[in-house]
Amino acid sequence: MTFPQFAYKNITRNLRAYLAFYLSSSFAVMIFFMFAMFIFHPALETGYMNNIAKKGMVFAEWVIFVFSILFVLYSVSAFLKTRKSEFGILTIQGASPKQLRLLITLENVFIGLASIVTGIIGGTVLAKLFFTAGSYIVEMEPLELYFPLKALGITIGGVFLPLFVLISQFTLFIIHSEEVVSLLKGSVKPKREPKPSIPFSILGMMFLGGGFGLALFAGIDIGSAVIITVCTVIGTYLFYSQLSVWVLKLLKRNKKFYRKGTNLLWISDLMYRVKDNARLFFIVSIVSAVAFTATGTLATYKSMFTTEDSLYEMEFLSYSSNKDENEQLTYIQQQFEQKNIDYEQSKFKAIETGQGSSNYPVLVLSYKDGMKILPELKTPKLEEGKGGFTLGKQNEKDIQYSKIIRQTYN
């Protein structure tokens, strides 16, 4: 048996121990990759998405990024705990620092690559579903699957490979910083029975209730969105770490129920497990919540955009980078003529800029064009460097005047 053979045997005969770590890493890669695929979709490089919705998705990706790292680090430390004694035995048998480094690096590369491959396959399938479902909600052609070079680059090279390298270092650090005796004892440290705290359980209930209550009944603006988010995040954490144990404890106290059949077994088992995995459940919940919320917000935003913001029955917005503008216009005109629809066309140039605290994207057009399109507004003459802002077809009194940054038109 050579050392590489030993490393190979150690992994293949211990697959069960590696499985949990592999699966959770795959999950993290999958969610991250799906979002990356969406953000870097070529169809979204130009067009409506070039604005707040995309920023929202990018923000969601950052949240997922942070939680992916936490998630993977947490599962690797759980994984390590089960293997401390193994490292202790190797150390006392005289494995050199170099050999330990080789062993741990091999393992992490192996698991890392496997979960990256799995995660990317899973993410692609999920993205396909996501694109189809999303297009159904916003009633447009489904986004096509594409070869996601950028998304692949970021997922593999930008995030997860460095993460697994980091994890190897982290593992080595743990092994080198502990005495062999504590490594040897590492896996057998007894667990204390989980003790939920009643105040924290109640607090958790309040946070969760408050969060959902606000979400259902309060008006949605930036302020309440932040409060709702904070409430549900804290509530969710307390739910898993306290409330769930507390409920199981109540079940346990009911002797008649607890001592019946297999109840005794699953309740006491679940108590330890729930507590152990509280952080894992928490992270999975948050990541899924972010993914769903981002999708939902996107859909809502999209429909809002199409109904409320239109000045005209129909708008065609084309960015200066659009090379096919003339073809597309001709196509639209042909459609109108074929269906015998009477129409009037007005065309103007605008620049896109952000407005207000949320940097909400708005189109700015020149005063001259504006008067031509909306003569009924009878807007007073604007001073140098000032602009007017209106939300769709509204009265003059709704126009807010504000200073805009001077931009050159061309």
Place this chain on the structure above:
Amino acid sequence: MADVLQVQDLNKIYDGKATFQALTNITFNVDKGEFIGVMGPSGSGGKTTLLNLISTIDRPTSGQVIVNGQEPHKLKKGKLAEFRRKELGFVFQDFNLLDTLTVEENIMLPLTLERVDSGEIDKKVQAFTQKLGIDSILNKRTYEISGGQKQRTAIARAIIHQPSLLLADEPTGNLDSKSSKDVMQTLQMINEKDKTTMLMVTHDPSAASYCDRVIFIKDGKLYNEVFKGTNQKVFFQQILDVLSMLGGRFG
């Protein structure tokens, strides 16, 4: 003769909820090729603690351990690993076998780490496992064998690389008197043939009677020592006498 092992003023204090002094000012020397027994009451002796400090499994609070002129606790990581590979063999009270490996693979682990040639490994494995009577279970995994077989596997792993110092924590604790005798004779043979220095913790007076000298520890302090004369029977009786003076329970 040169001292293989020098232990000087060794102290170990466990920090925890309550600090506990497990060893107090332990000093003794061991000559090359000596076979030393360590005895003392169960639980309060500090025997495992002492072995852990000598074997670099744990760190002393103060005092020195010198093996063949080197102070292992002061070595750099790479050198320390080499020291463990070349100089030390350890039989743990609870075996510490790797359950991902077979009996044979566990036994050859020290040689694998030392990158010994595979043909030579096979020869050594065969020789040592025959002596210990475990050559028929080489391909079994550790969960398929009995406590006694595990113990003998652990012994084989500790001696296969012919260390200069063998530390054994109750190597016969799980064996019946017949197998215990076999193991002790094997250890004695290795001790005589390879001049391996040995330090063995035991609760069994008849196992201790194979040693050249027995050190008694009580409450973390050196209590007494008894040398073997020419007669093993007389030595056995002397050991029993000290033990009855010591009091406490023996396994």
